[in-house]
Amino acid sequence: MKETNLPSVYSRLLRDHKRGYKAVAVLVDPDKTTEDQCDELLTNALLHRIDYFFVGGSLITTDHIHLLVERLRKQDSIPVLLFPGSNLHIDPKADAILLLSLISGRNPELLIGQHVAAAPILRRSALEVIPTGYLLIDGGRQSAVQYISNTTPIPHEKNTIAVCTAMAGEMLGLKLIYLDAGSGALRTISPSMISAVRRSIEVPLIVGGGITDADTARKLLEAGADLVVIGNGIEKNPELLSEVSQKVRAMNAALNVHE
């Protein structure tokens, strides 16, 4: 791992969860981001004090994930986390990897199979591995993850299924729960599902999919998410980054929780 003054990524997530700090991650899709766009995004993210970069996609067809990770890691304050669609998306230069297990689905390859193949590579790397229970929730249209993973998302309004799945993931030892409505979702995860899951687990909770305005980000964080992830929304409207950051910083200030 790079020499840095930051605590490890997971201890930062856990500490922030315990003190009620609300955070924002920008999802960088290697297929949709040129090197110039990446530099611009980095400048913007530093200016507006975004908390994390997630790098990944369900399918990556270009080969510059390594270049992007390298560029994003030219700074020390925003950790770069791999958000992999498969075990082909491992870059040893990132700070950490969300080792996703797709626990809402019943595809053994994405529950444990790919992890077996990835294990020796991860062990040899200096990447911080964060075991993550990944739940795909219906977001109103078929997402890339749903198609690629060949799994059925949890229905939008079935909070109990999401709660029991998240609890089982936590009991199995997963250190984060990620509720994803899918990239470009027409509707985000509902605040009621977020609060129900929040009340049932102790580990930090990540929520993403279909967030296109700052007020929605605020509502999902208020419902109990610790961290919201935004990809398409910022790709389509770069101003959203500063809007969300302002809103979330105001929330943290009102809660008297400091960066």
Ligand SMILES: CC(C)=CCC/C(C)=C/CC/C(C)=C/CC/C(C)=C/COP(=O)(O)OP(=O)(O)O
């Ligand atoms: C064992 C390792 C290293 C990896 C396995 C990873 C697993 C189990 C993944 C689960 C399912 C999956 C395909 C998740 C991908 C999540 C992701 C990176 C989504 C980002 O959005 P896209 O789906 O690429 O959206 P766009 O269509 O907007 O590009």
Ligand SMILES: O=P(O)(O)OC[C@@H](O)CO
């Ligand atoms: O691109 P969006 O819709 O913001 O989704 C982000 C992420 O949660 C998808 O896996």
Ligand SMILES: [Mg+2]
């Ligand atoms: Mg993608």
